[in-house]
Amino acid sequence: MNIALIAHDNSKEKMIQFTRAYQRYLEKHNLYATGTTGARIQQKVKLDIHLFRSGPLGGDQEIGAMAANNELDMVIFFRDPLTPQPHDPGISALMRLCDVYDIPLATNMGSAEILIRSLDRGDLEWRNVIREDKEKELLKKSLFFESVKSNIFHY
Numbered sequence: 109m110n111i112a113l114i115a116h117d118n119s120k121e122k123m124i125q126f127t128r129a130y131q132r133y134l135e136k137h138n139l140y141a142t143g144t145t146g147a148r149i150q151q152k153v154k155l156d157i158h159l160f161r162s163g164p165l166g167g168d169q170e171i172g173a174m175a176a177n178n179e180l181d182m183v184i185f186f187r188d189p190l191t192p193q194p195h196d197p198g199i200s201a202l203m204r205l206c207d208v209y210d211i212p213l214a215t216n217m218g219s220a221e222i223l224i225r226s227l228d229r230g231d232l233e234w235r236n237v238i239r240e241d242k243e244k245e246l247l248k249k250s251l252f253f254e255s256v257k258s259n260i261f262h263y
């Protein structure tokens with residue numbers, strides 16, 4: 109499964125504690141993170157993480173693009189609920205896409221623990237079904253475009 113890890117500055121320590129505690133669970137999956145969050149985790153915890161740009165520089169949108177392509181299965185986003193962020197619209201857009209594509213989203217340690225444990229139990233297997241359906245849909249679309257192209261060149 110593809111999991112995104114994001115934390116605002118005041119919550120980065122919490123994210124490090126979380127990834128340390130659940131390292132054994134997380135290492136079985138493909139991990140993605142906004143720049144600073146991912147770099148901070150990697151300084152403390154041995155995990156292979158793909159780093160996107162820093163959140164305020166577009167990292168949330170890059171993760172949002174994964175969500176929009178249905179390539180994301182879980183988002184763990186420890187927001188700072190007490191500090192306004194300059195890129196709040198980008199943050200809301202990412203959370204909105206999680207709802208659009210039914211991507212489990214945890215914004216605090218309590219819900220993150222429930223999600224990660226249920227992933228390990230296999231409760232989130234339905235995400236595989238969604239991804240397979242999406243792949244079939246893309247295949248159908250590309251076959252359609254191929255047939256349109258060959259008809260155009262035929263005439």
Ligand SMILES: O=C(CO)COP(=O)(O)O
Binds near residue numbers: 116161
């Ligand atoms: O701002 C963030 C998410 O909105 C996090 O970005 P960084 O991980 O680069 O600090």
